[in-house]
Every structure is written in structure tokens, then in C-alpha cells.
Amino acid sequence: MSLRRRKKDLTFWEKIYIPEIVKGLALTLKTMFKPKYTVEYPEVKFIPPASYRGRPVLVMEENGKERCVACGLCSRVCPPLAIFVQAAETPDEKERYPVKFEINMIRCIFCGFCEDVCPEEAIVMSKDYELAFSSREEAIYGKDKLLTPIKQVQDRINFLRQYK
């Protein structure tokens, strides 16, 4: 039984190997003069595009109130059970609102299902990727950390309206 031959055997020039090295070095040299893609994080911050899925946040309307009606769908769909919502009654037209809304950022896997399922466009994925905690309690984000003015997440909302 003969050995399986390679698809393409090396040519003579490849075999002597020096021209290949030169080619490689030429590529390196060329790239050195091209614009840089890396940034000097954390001095320089990476600003992700609208399609990026950073930590989920709650949309805060201009009037300072959350859009969320505490329906609990995000909490139900969330694969790692990161979200806990406690509803309560409000005199506003929407009848219910979340008195308590917690996302456990240790549990969250940034899947975006919450954003996908929300009937109110009330929870969206932000551009925030800077997450560090020193304790379990600190990793549970309450409404104070989640509520984000709608202006800051407008481009994500536009993105969702276009592509969702």
C-alpha cells in the first residue's frame, strides 16, 4: 500500500526555503507601515459597533422611568437564570413596573436572549464590556446600575429595529 501523497508536493523553490522566508519577512515589513488595529487599552478604549453584545442594561425613558413592565419574560428565557424581576403596581398606564430588577453578572453569558424576548424593548445589550467584581454580592447589578438613559443605547435600539 503506497503512502498517501500530499495534495501538493513542495516545489524546488519551496524546498530550499530561503525565498519563503524572504516572502514572509516582506509581509511583515509591509504590515509595519499599515495603520494599526490594536489599541493601548486601558488608556485607549475600544468602542464597539452597535452589533456588539456587552452587558445587558435597562432602558430609561426621558422621564427617568424604566420601560420595563416586569413581565418576567427575560427572566424566564435567560439560560443561566441570571435575571430576577419583582413586579409591583404603579399608577402609570403600564400598570406594573419592576420594584426590583437584578442581573447576576456572574451568571450572565451575554447571549442577548433577554433583549430578544423583551416585548417592550426595555432591556438591551450595551457596549459595556468592563466588568470586574471582588465579591459575589458586587456582581449582582440592581436597577441603579442597570438603568441607562435611552440616548446611550439608541444605536443598539436602531440596530435591533433594523436586523431583529
Place this chain on the structure above:
Amino acid sequence: MPKIVLDGKEIEFSQGQTIIEAAKAAGIIIPHFCWHPKLSVSGNCRVCLVEIEKSPKLAIACSTIASDGMIVSSMSDKAVAARNAVMEFLLINHPLDCPICDEAGECKLQDYAYTHSTGESRFTEEKVHKDKRVPIGPRVMFDAERCISCSRCIRFCDEIAKDPELTFVQRGDRVTIVTYPGSELDNPYSMNVVDICPVGALTNRDFRFKARVWELSSTESICIGCARGCNTEIWVRNNEVLRLTPRLNEEVNSYWMCDHGRIDTFKFVNDDSRVDGPFLRHKDKLIRAGWDEALSKAVSTLKQYTKEEIAFIASPYVTCEDNYLFARFAKSVIGSKNIDFMRHIDPTFGDDILRREDKTPNSKGAELVGAIPAKGGLSFDGIMTGIKSGRIKALYIIEDDIVSAKPELEDILSKLDLLIVHSTNFNKTTELADYVFPSSTYTAKNGVFVNFQGRAQRIRPAASTIEQDRALDGMNLSRLDKFGTPFDSWANSKQRDARATWRIIQALMQIYGIKPKYSIAEDIFIDIAKNIEAFKGLNYEILGDLGVKLKTAKPELV
């Protein structure tokens, strides 16, 4: 027996049954909104349209009487198309506000929209708007937009609660439900309309927005509001009891329960006044103590009294198991004849629907298992007179706040030298006590209640104490229970350091030198079944979900 053919399956029926009833008896559910097995037929929702061979038009299964040889189809193209059309019609003006609707998750309209609807609406016009959030009664909220005008609520008030309060007004797409002028939906059974309303038009104001139903676990139990012992489900999230709903038992409560039972019988379980761990009196104050310390001190103080000086008050609120062991402790271990329990009779509470004058769940059971005076022993009133005269010096009460029930007892009980109390919550009786043992509530233990009919029915643990583990103890789990860890705020609720009364009694008996015999409540029940005629041959499995009527219901004097 006459037969009809339903969707190619031959089913038997008894003369006079409608198609929907015949199908239900054979285990087939024909989709329906307005029909309810316990209410009159109104036939207005039209979802149960079926095709009957040789009949020119579709017929509604809820009011068409089955006749021998009928060939019925609920799956034929025509029937399915009709059902889709009815669903589309019902959804035309439905607000689709499931996200803020408490019914979501247990809503018939929602379910049928998945199973019997095309999922598309051709209706693009503005929907009809009606009143939302109308407090139609003290315990029920009404949302007119969600109502599909099935009239179940109206028929319930007329036929079951026997208190006509609701009616339709207006016509066509403006039709809505109102109460008669000057009245409210406030009959003692009003909250049953919440269960039977097929949509979220009528919702429970007490449970309003507390939780989504899919976050809760539900456990079969019995209402402790009166001697009827309505079969219930206890709904729990994060170890907190959030609502009770009735559970079908034709022998006891059918589909219903009263409002008192539904909202007044579980709040104490979640309350901050719960006794958490044993307490001892130390210089006029109750101080938290360890179990061993409290138990051994209680026994050594008890030993200072002769058996004639000690009396025992059992409880019609606790299970047969608890009362049985308590009576055994009193009669055989201490050797006292003075044991009885307080009757809680409220003549204004009873009616001829469900509610009974006896506002406790287990007075019959307490009598049967021997929590009554032995020959020559003192009855409840006798014990009280005995305390007054100084003949009785020590009293042991389990789970009954007799001082709140009868305020004049306060003076009498303060004459005692020793008062030991088992209680779920701090109350007027525990205020006078020297020892308070924390007992777990009926939502956290196994046991048996005997209702006024002499029917033995089981309760099961739905919420846990510090010593119970939901999973290991085989309690029903919600999704949150299954996946929660102690680090999740929604899974690390407060669990109290409490024990079923029989466990506490058994621990006391052990100090008296009696080897503990029982490891679970059923062990005691098996003992009861061995020793007490009325329970002969029973065990938890035989009692099952619906209970068993006892043969004899006369207490024997032991």
C-alpha cells in the same frame, strides 16, 4: 350503553349527556371557554364547534345532546377552520397585554392561541378600548378589555355563590361586565371567578403582580380555614407562600373554595412574627435558646409538678399525628387525664355552600386520636377552673392562640406557675409562656386532617424549615428551586428554625427515657391506623390526593 364516535374513537355515554360531557368522561377535552362542568350551559363562545355527520351545520358540543350512533368530528377541516375563525374573532379586540397580565401562563386564551389559532390577525383597525384596572370587588380586579364575554363569572355568582352581583351591559363589541348598581363583587366566594375566568379579565387583587405563575411550585394541601377542609394547592416561590387555589375534589369542595380560606389562612406563614428557634423566659423576657437546653429545662421544670397539677391543651389546627403523640405524652408519659382542646365555633361563619361554623380543620381528627379528657379528666373549661382555683399549676398548649380567641383567659393563664407553648407565631398566648417551642406551619409538614364529614385528608410540605431540604425531602420544586444556589437572592430565603409539633414531643419523650420510634410523620400515622379503629387499614398512599372517608367517626375514650 349508547355510543358516539368522536374523532374515529367510539365512546360510551349516558343518556342526557352533551357531547362535551361525554368526551370529558372519556378523557377527551373539546376546546371550550364558556362551558364549565359545574355551571349551566350558555353556549356563547363557540369554540367547541364540532362537525356532526349528516347535520348540515356545525354544532356546539357543549349544548348538543349526544345520541346513539352520532359521528362527531372535532378535527375535521371544517371544525378546525371554524375554531380558527372563532379564535381570530375573539382576538380582534383583545388587548394582547400578556406582559402585564397576571393570567399569563395559565390563560386559556393564550393556550388556545397556540393550539387552535393561525397566529395571524387580518384586523388592522384600532381595537375597541374599555376600562382597565377596575376594582370590581374588594378582592377582585376587572379588566374590561381582556374579557371575552363568556359569562362564566355571572353564572358563578348566580348559581354557585347564590348571590347575583354581575351582569352584562351594552351589546356587540361594547359589551362589558358590571356589578348591579349599589353592589360590589364581594360575596364570600367571589375569588372563584378569578379561577374560572378563562382570561385575565378577573384577577386576584391579593396576588396581583406578586409573581409569575411559572416561577412557583404548587403542592397539594388542605385549607385550614374551617372544618370543610377544602382541597387546595399551595403556591410557593423562594419559600414564601404566595397564593392558594382550590383543587378539585367532588366529595368536599368541588372546584371551589371561599375567600376567607384563600387569603386569610397563609399570611402568618410568611410573617415576621414567626417563632424562630426555641425561647425561654428569663427575667420577664423571652430569650432565644438552643434546642437541647430548652428541651431539657422544660422537662426538668415539668418534673416538679405532680401529674394532677399538669394539664394539656391540644389543638384542632394541627394534624392527627401531632395530636396523637401529644395525647400519648400527656396520658402515658405524664399520666395526666386532663387534656382537651378549645373549640372555635363561629355561628356567623357557616353557610350552606362550603363554610362550616367550626373554624378549624381538624377538630374531628383531634377527638379521634384521643386529644380529649380521659375518664375522670378535666375538659377545657374544667382545666380553666382548675387553674383559677390553683389546682392546676402547669399547662402545656400546642399551636392554639387561646388567649386571642378568648381574651378573658389572659388573667387565668397568668396565674400559672408554668406555661409551655408550641407556636408558629408570637401571639398573646406566647406572651404569657415560660417556654415557647417553634412549630412548623401546616405548609411545612406532612400529616392528616379529618374534616367535618369524617374524611381523612393529607397535607404535604410546600415551604421548608431550616431542617428540610426541598430536593432531598421530595418536595415539589419550581424551576428556581431546581437551579438556585444559596448565592442567588431568589433562592436564599429565610427558613425558620421550626419543627413539627410531633418532633418536639418526641424529643421531650426521649428525655423521659422513651426511645424515639418515629422518623417521619407517616410512622405515626401507621401507629394511629394500628391503634384507632376509625383509621384501621389506612396509610398515606391509600389516602392519596383526595382523602378517604373514615368508617366510624366516633371518638373512643382511652
